[in-house]
Amino acid sequence: MSGKSFQGLKQQAESAAKDAANALGQATQDAVNQVADASQKAIDQACKTAQDGVEKATGQAAEAMSGLGKKCGFKK
Template sequence: MSSRSFQGLKQQAEGAAKDAANTFGQAAQDAVNQVTDASQKAIDQACKAAQDGVEKATGQAAEAISGLGKKCGFKK
């Protein structure tokens, strides 16, 4: 095999290795992006559930205080 043929094969191999590395890197980045998006959605849902719970508890507390005020004669 001539050195020119060997050099051509070497360049092809290097190019294929670079392409494979780039493809792998892009696949890894895509996976990270998907995990990040899923995590953000989960966090958003948890925050919404917590906010809804706080609002419900606040409403119930307000009703309880109002009822107590009526029983004590503070409100009609």
């Protein structure tokens, strides 16, 4: 094999390796982005659920205190 053809094969192999590394890097970044997006959606949903629960509990507590006040004669 001549030196020129060997050099050409070497360059092709290096180029293919760089392309593969770039493709792997992009695929990894895409996967990270998808995980981040899914995580953010899960966190947002958990926060909304917690907020809804707090609001419901606050409303129930207010009703209970109002009822207690009426029973004790503080409110009519």
